[in-house]
Amino acid sequence: MKRLELMPTDENILKSLKEDIFKRNQELGYFIQLLDNIEGPYSLAVNGSWGSGKTFFVKQAKMILDAYNVNFDMSKENRFIIENLIKFPQHPIKPQYCIYYDAWKNDCNLDPIYSLICSITAGYEYFNDRGSENKKKVIEAGISVIQNMIPFIPNSAVRTMLSILPLDKMKDALEKTNPLNNVKEHIELEEKIQGFLQNLSSEKEERLVIFVDELDRCRPDFAVQLLERIKHYFDLENITFVFSVNCEQLVQTIKKFYGEEFDAGRYLGRFFDQVIPLPQAELPNYFTKLNIGSSVFFDLTIQKFIQTKNLSLRDIVRIANIENIIKKHMTNRDFWFIGSNQDTGYFISHCVIPLLIGINTLEPQHYSAFANGENVAEFIAFMRENDYSVRIQEALKDRQNDEIIERDESLEGGLQAIYIALFNKSYENENVYVGKYLFTPSIRQYIKEASSLLSQYSNFSY
Structure with missing residues (x-):
């Protein structure tokens, strides 16, 4: 068993580009061209819901820009791969110097201007030295x-600082300044910040692209302060800011800081x-990558559940992880006859159990009510x-086999009878026919065991 979710490491970012996992490579090319044509100070937001793949998108964009900047430290092999995947035939892409800043990681008891400067540094x-004078x-x-x-850094922020800046640089800084005996005035610090910004803007040919990620997950005061610090300090001719955010959530975050009536x-x-x-990611391609993209009804049920619930990419991975544990047995003919007939076993294995797994994974608070006939x-x-x-519908046409449960002629009436036969406690020890389907105590036990995952029907070595 392995985790299917791709973490946004350099290796996985490159893999996602090579395989075009999200089918966004074409849009990435357009996005790079947009960045390439920006002049003057500029800020844009890539807006998407949580779990929709924003981090992958901006890290993919950064990797492409890095590949097209010969002064970035990247292997020739990776540079060649990326340049052949994402081509710009009209004109060469201008070298852009990219910085990735994880706002949530830096959300600590520290003014965000400092961690942002650390990330840029x-x-x-x-x-390479030769390319960036x-x-x-x-x-x-x-x-x-x-x-x-x-001297102004609270103890709670020291670990964050250490994680951003290379340890040798931090060590040098700590050794050169004694925070107990050499406390600096804020005005001197402000002068140092201005000096840093002047150096950033002194080379007009060097355009700096700063990707700010996870802002909508930060504390309201930190998020607001970061936005305002960027606006105050970094409104420079050669800097582009790219925020990957959930704008809807960010609006709520800001309202928590300024009040519900604030615009x-x-x-x-x-x-x-x-x-x-x-x-939008192309789901059929993503389903295939997660091993739930076939045309067998087991996979089709999962796909329908995902589409019905309008799940994010992150939630799709969660569902696929669990469904793959039971897939081998649910699609094995040997398990379609458990205490019943083939029609019943096929329906239960391919439709009912994957639905139960989906509900329990995505909405565990509703699972008990569903499984108890409510x-x-x-x-x-x-x-x-x-x-x-x-x-x-075909299975329900046979009315001669119906036992105990009354139903009308409609599909809805038949489905209601099926649900009652499976999950209503009054019938848990009964054999109940609904059309051609035979629901027995062993079928109900099979459903409980398989959907719990802790049973003979789970394959943890997939």
Whole structure:
């Protein structure tokens, strides 16, 4: 058993580009061209819901820009792969110097201007000296800021600082400044910050692209302060800011800081020159990558559940992880006859159990009610729209086998009878026919065991 979710490491970012896992490579190319044509200070937001793949998108964009900047420290092999995947035939892409800043990681008891400067300083280490004449000045100015800010850093923020800046640089800064005996005035620190910014803007040919990620997950005061610090300090001719955010959530975050009556949407307009909706991932391709993309009804049921619930990419991975544990046995003919007949076993294995797994994974608070016969409406709604509904209708046509449970002629009436036969406690020890389907105590036990995952029907070595 392995975790299917791709973490946004450099290796996985490259893999996602090579395989075009999200089918966004074309849109990434357009996005790079947009960045390439920006002049002057500019800020844009890539807007997407939580779990929709925003981090992957901006890290993919950064990797492409890095590949097209010969001064970035990247292997020739990886550079060649990326340049052949994402081509720009009209004109060469201008070298852009990219920094990735994880706002949530840096959300600590510290003014965000400091951690942002640390991230930029650390990021410049990845550029070759020959290509960035300003590199040394930027790093020296950044270290100077860090030295002067150490006396103002709360103990709770020290670990964050250490995680951003290379340890040797932090060690040098700590050794050069004694926070007990050499406390600097804030005005001197402000001067150091201005000096750092002047070095950033002194080379007009070097355009800096700063990707700010996870802002909507930060504390309201930190999120607001970061936006305002960026607006105040970084409104420079050669800097582009790219925020990957859930704008809806960010609006709520801002309202928590300024109050519910505050016009947070208009407030964000002060900071974002443009808002770009994150391109939708192509689900069929993603389903295939997660091993739930076949045309067997087991996979089709999972796909229908995902589409019905409009799940994020992150939730799709969660569902796929669990469904793959039981897939091998659910699609094995040997398990379709458990205490019943083939029609019943096939229906249970391919439709009912994957639905139960989906509900328990995504909405565990509703699982007990569903499994105890208290949510017939959801069962009917889902099965009626399922690709398997044609087979269900055929199985329900045989009225001679119906026992105990009354039903009307409609598909809804038959589905209600099925749900009652499976989950109503009054029938848990009964053999009940609904059309051709035979629901027995062993079938009900099979459902309980298989959907719990702790049973012979789970394959943990997939």
